[in-house]
Amino acid sequence: MxxxxxxxxxxxxxxxxxxxxxxERLLEVPSNSPSDAVINYLTRQNPQFExxxxxxxxxxxxxxxxxxxxxxxxxxxxxxxxxxxx
Amino acid sequence: MNDISAxxxxxxxxxxxxxxPAVGAIDVFIxxxxxxxxxxxxxxxxxxxxxxxxxKNMTEIADTARQLWNLHEVSIVHRIGKVAIGEPSIVxxxxxxxxxEAFRACRFLIDQLKLRVPIWKREYFADGTFEWSLQTxxxxxxxxxx
Numbered sequence: 169m170x171x172x173x174x175x176x177x178x179x180x181x182x183x184x185x186x187x188x189x190x191x192e193r194l195l196e197v198p199s200n201s202p203s204d205a206v207i208n209y210l211t212r213q214n215p216q217f218e219x220x221x222x223x224x225x226x227x228x229x230x231x232x233x234x235x236x237x238x239x240x241x242x243x244x245x246x247x248x249x250x251x252x253x254x
Numbered sequence: 255m256n257d258i259s260a261x262x263x264x265x266x267x268x269x270x271x272x273x274x275p276a277v278g279a280i281d282v283f284i285x286x287x288x289x290x291x292x293x294x295x296x297x298x299x300x301x302x303x304x305x306x307x308x309x310k311n312m313t314e315i316a317d318t319a320r321q322l323w324n325l326h327e328v329s330i331v332h333r334i335g336k337v338a339i340g341e342p343s344i345v346x347x348x349x350x351x352x353x354x355e356a357f358r359a360c361r362f363l364i365d366q367l368k369l370r371v372p373i374w375k376r377e378y379f380a381d382g383t384f385e386w387s388l389q390t391x392x393x394x395x396x397x398x399x400x
Binding site (some may be wrong): 178180181183227230231232246248249251252253254 | 285301302303304306307308310320332343344364367368369370371372373374375386387
């Protein structure tokens, strides 16, 4: 039988972590969800995330992906605010 | 040798890591923590990294630099955690047979790191406030993503 939902590990950093109030969480999402489903989830928790959406980048399994990248069971999905290393 | 370090960076060790008898030039970039930002006094800084992805990205930009220029060795070490003013927050060392390639590659590496490697800087100000540095989310939204 086809699996209807998948479990991903959501990781948040820097300002996104502080706005959400947590750094890591297991999330159940429908299978074939696009990567930006995690931003939708965060926006439901805190509407402020909607304003941040254009600047947030998403990485799946340590690789930057676009907002429509299909998520798979067991993916590590990171929400990354604008970087400022150096 | 790429690394993310919670303790002070040993600059000479990074330089040593790119030395070899075939090398004619070593170029080193040292980014240090500044005591001012946008006209405000900064008293200390803190860096946070998504460590496994940052290390992977550092390896990728180093590999890209090796493809673009004829390099011997590349080392990138970034500091995380609290960093006092005036300390190195990043050290990049590049070695090549001739200086031009080392200069160009070093510049490329720090520019790429600032664009894509998932590391964040927070500045603590003299007035007791703090904020995550550089672009605001609104400013970033107006620029093209790398």
